[in-house]
Amino acid sequence: GAVVSQHPSRVICKSGTSVKIECRSLDFQATTMFWYRQFPKQSLMLMATSNEGSKATYEQGVEKDKFLINHASLTLSTLTVTSAHPEDSSFYICSASARGGTEAFFGQGTRLTVV
Amino acid sequence: GENVEQHPSTLSVQEGDSAVIKCTYSDSASNYFPWYKQELGKGPQLIIDIRSNVGEKKDQRIAVTLNKTAKHFSLHITETQPEDSAVYFCAASPGGYQKVTFGTGTKLQVIP
Numbered sequence: 001g002a003v004v005s006q007h008p009s010r011v012i013c014k015s016g017t018s019v020k021i022e023c024r025s026l027d028f029q030a031t032t033m034f035w036y037r038q039f040p041k042q043s044l045m046l047m048a049t050s051n052e053g054s055k056a057t058y059e060q061g062v063e064k065d066k067f068l069i070n071h072a073s074l075t076l077s078t079l080t081v082t083s084a085h086p087e088d089s090s091f092y093i094c095s096a097s098a099r100g101g102t103e104a105f106f107g108q109g110t111r112l113t114v115v
Numbered sequence: 116g117e118n119v120e121q122h123p124s125t126l127s128v129q130e131g132d133s134a135v136i137k138c139t140y141s142d143s144a145s146n147y148f149p150w151y152k153q154e155l156g157k158g159p160q161l162i163i164d165i166r167s168n169v170g171e172k173k174d175q176r177i178a179v180t181l182n183k184t185a186k187h188f189s190l191h192i193t194e195t196q197p198e199d200s201a202v203y204f205c206a207a208s209p210g211g212y213q214k215v216t217f218g219t220g221t222k223l224q225v226i227p
Binding site: 006034041042043044045046049093095103104105106107108109111 | 147149151156157158159160161164204214215216217218219220
């Protein structure tokens, strides 16, 4: 299957700082990328959907000014957690779909810890 | 929106036995139902999927069944092995392939 790579796999940052997570489709053009958040022992909750070249669509309850999503190219989407707080600590996962594709491919996830 | 329920939340089986995980969904427009295996600290990995025009699909020791009328779908793992131990998520997607709603997950433990 297609490969989606996330970077970094783990990051620790201080409260009040911002952190950027990258999601790359390595061998296909991802017209749509999805960002999920997963708390320990819980399911994946969709945060936002981004289409290349347009603004992301955020799910209800997700602060768009706090979780900035950019999908500037067909192979890269970024999630920036701004002014991070300990409650933002979580496992963030991206997935990507190609135009006309029938499945989404997931990255390996990023463990964010805010101290 | 779509709501996917999954049972059981935990499942322990002896090696070699079968494991069954069941899900229900609410949106009759959903037509794509993937199953994912997630190991600790990793992203979900697609293990099998089924589309609404098919009632059953099998891939080696893994099979999935779908009852669109009842809005039920199930994952069956036969001859379980310790490496099958993981968290399994069912999911449903309306409109083909895009937005995926996940179930609550099942932690499967295969006891050697």
